[in-house]
Amino acid sequence: MNDLPSVQVLAIPEILCMIIDCADAPTLKTASLVCKAWRSLTTASLWRQLVIPKDWYNHDLTSLWPILDRQGSAIRSMSLELSTAARVKREVDAELIRSQLTRLLSRVPNLESLNIQLPRELKSNILSTIGDNAMQIKQFETDILNWEPEDMANLLRACSNLRQISGHNFSGDVLKAIAKTQPTLNKIDCTHPRFDDEELVAFVKQYPDLLRLSVSLHQFLSTKALIEISRYCHNIEYLGFHFCLGLQSAGFQAIFHVSTHLRVLDLGPSEVHDVDIELVAAQCPQLETLKLPFCANITNVGISAIVHSCQHLRHLDLSWCDKVLLSIFDLENPWVCEKLRYLDISGIHASYSVEASMASALLPSMYHQLSLLTQLQHLRLSGHGFSLRLLDLGGPLLKKLTRLELLDIVKLKNPIPWKDMVAVGNLFPRLKEFDFRSSDVIPPLSTTEREYIRSALEGHVRRGSFTDVQPEPGVPLGGGGGTETEDVWRSGQISSSSALKTKPPSKRRRSKSPSPSVMPLTTSAAGIESTQMLSEPGIYSNTDAEHENEADEDEVIEGVMKAKLRSGLIISFQLSGEDEEEGPDVGDGAWGFPAGLPF
Template structure:
């Protein structure tokens, strides 16, 4: 007899509506696997997959004939469409407008139920090309976004008259006339995003007056908007949930105070690169309990006082970006007045910690890159506050992304820190790039292995202290030392090649009797704090094959500086001296070749516990800004040139 529980589950999954709800919550890879179970599951999975379609790789240039059969079968299920371009194509000056119009018409005519459209076009395209096609086929369009820079108000009005159901519009260089066209044709509009706009304060206030139920207002890269605009918006728009004034440098505290005080429903706030102050953010903490996302990158006026108010009062916070706010210190994780008490009780349970925990324990994204986390002047403060940081991070068990990068951040992985960080079992992305002090390769691997779901680990090759030299390299160095008869200085590579050492046989102040000794530098994985202060490392041995033949004045300092020989010195060089230098040159060339044979590989890699493969270059030079980056994510689609996000 069949298992009744299994039979009931099978009957439940046979209901299309329930199955669609389950499929809608699946990841892309899981959905593709589910589509292989049977024809019915394949049909339902394809419907979910077709909801959002991305056509990258210069959509108007390439032949998309292979896409038409799919759209002929599934086009009615496509609700969101993104037409993307590469950076080089966006700057193209000459564009075949007729071909672009035909391509766009072929796509939109096959997607009759489209609700969201994102169109990227080259710089010189005129707005009339989009108006004609989109206005004809976008009858059900609710969200429209484009990077077009030269919108004509009449074209925008004509397009919007054909798409009367738009609720969300995004674009660049919006003027006051364009705002009036939007207000005249779109009474249902509730969200607007403007990048680098050209309207003034009065024109924005007039627009806000016509949309008292506006939910989203995003105005970024506006260098001339003043607090007058914010005060005017505060008189009409009380329902705003999304507010973005990123890189609006002319805004002042009085405008922030007026607007933020009347927005109790605010859920998203981006004030990055503005003149916001602690009083403004404290007002957010007291008046906006529904806040879910707060972005404050490069806000140089903020201190830990306002951030402590945010993390304690905004309990629904999910996303927090404090990157490169250089006045914020690690005291956001604990009160410095009780640091000694914490240091004495650090071995006790977390319940006895004197620091008050954050209220936003559901945080999923935290970026504290570049905050003032280096305490070189007072190591006792650092020893007390770093455990507090790790303790608080260990409580954020829902964290998915953690960024600790930045030259001012001196990361120390303490024993308490390893224990606390291992509690972040959901962490998927970790950024430790551009640290003040590099970490040994073994330590980076150990950090990555703390997180079983890690899919992205960001760091640079210069952030890594390579593992120590192999036995063969040690033997090669010993052979060189034996032939030279002098101990060779060892250490890690630094940004500049060390000055060569000299052995003065006659102690004559660096005259003709000086003997050149090569400086062989090798990688060292010792994790002592005194040896981890160098910012650039490599694992290859370096020995010059052609030493300089110019005379140098001997220096008593650890790093002698070269001096150019005078004309009198050059006259004293004899033929016999030149012959001796040529002999030494040949000798060092052969020794250099012997050591170079023992070089380590150029790239070192490792596979973490999560399956993520990380690597770094021993020469310290990265092709990109970071190494050990994202894993091999599955990209969508079964046809080259288009796919699902």
């Protein structure tokens, strides 16, 4: 019997490679077990990148060497990371670092991209080791602070294929060394540079085909430098001037006017204005990424020009642009960037001159526009000064975002009940990260609270009228179908803060969102009513039913509530209101290579 057409198609290597490139890691692991041909292709994809975190040169990597001996030839990108403590360590064993680096690089003969973090005290003479063992690399990124121009020249002479360099504290002499030894370089990225305008212009003048120019945290970069750069570089695809506060509109206008191939623009906190962003919208139709966090001069005028012109936009960051209003979400004018995958609108519409009531009136338009961005994977909505009304207004529309993987709603104006928080997470079937704070959640009622409310109700009924209307005989108080406690609680006639005589909870601290899977439960036995919590799908407690009656019912609730969403993600918050600390970096995949791969 002949193979089905679908099977024949998968036998075409080019089509199979395209499918494999789009698959995630679990799918690739399964596919590697099908046959030898699929194993070869999936292994190459799984092992394309290797990350070794947390003090790579101090760890004993003996168990890693046999694996790299078998799979090292498939690795194209490697990242060697350090903890903060290791970076600032004063006593540095340079020979240990050099030896460990040699062992690693010698086992990855086809390495093309290297990102290496080193202790701050280490000199740049470590570059000779890289040049001796990774001569074929094309991209090099490092956090070295103590640069010697001759060391950079030695690296570039040894690595003739180098096309991109990213680093910190480049001086004018380092730029000269790069220009002298690597005439085909087309991408440079420098943070906290130490060169001046003239040295940068002289460097750029030698690279008319420069594709990437990123100069971040350069407080003295001037508008004059941008005007000069615009005379030589017309093919730039990536421009980064993050936190370059000395730049003015004249410089932006000059370089944006000639950068018609621009795909990525990162301006960060800067003096960019609407007129500059409007020029980008008109001159850069291929724009894919725009980052404008904390740009105080940007309003909805500039952003509207972008979202109605740049149909290839994939990444848009407007975080804390407080003059950008929600009117950018216009029902009569839908955005043309329908394939947007990342959107950060945290803290917008926060100008002191704009009332929150105006923002609330525009929420339906916002959710309608968001529902049209069906390719969205990351959505950040944190820090707004008005209620988001996520469930009643947003829920019916946001559930259309079936590809959403990250949702950030940190620092809600009005905290929402735990059940509602779980319901929000359950809107998205692929959610992998859900960021919120414990202070954004209203905890469910504890046993102590329920008992106190019940006793308070009984006392009021015995003494006289508790509500304006006396209940009919046999009818539960509140007219609902539940118990007296539940009905009165829903009616808002009594609150836990006024009814309970317990110790005040710990003060809520500002911190990161809860880390769902690493914080152990520490709830006391009196903290949660086990029968109630376990009867609600996906909600867990560490309360032991056998010891529930032994607990002191007047204790303040301490511990963590957890829920499992339909995407499989486990979310949690601390009942004390304090956010969980980050867990240790341990477990499967700690070395950065795929866990469970058949070697």
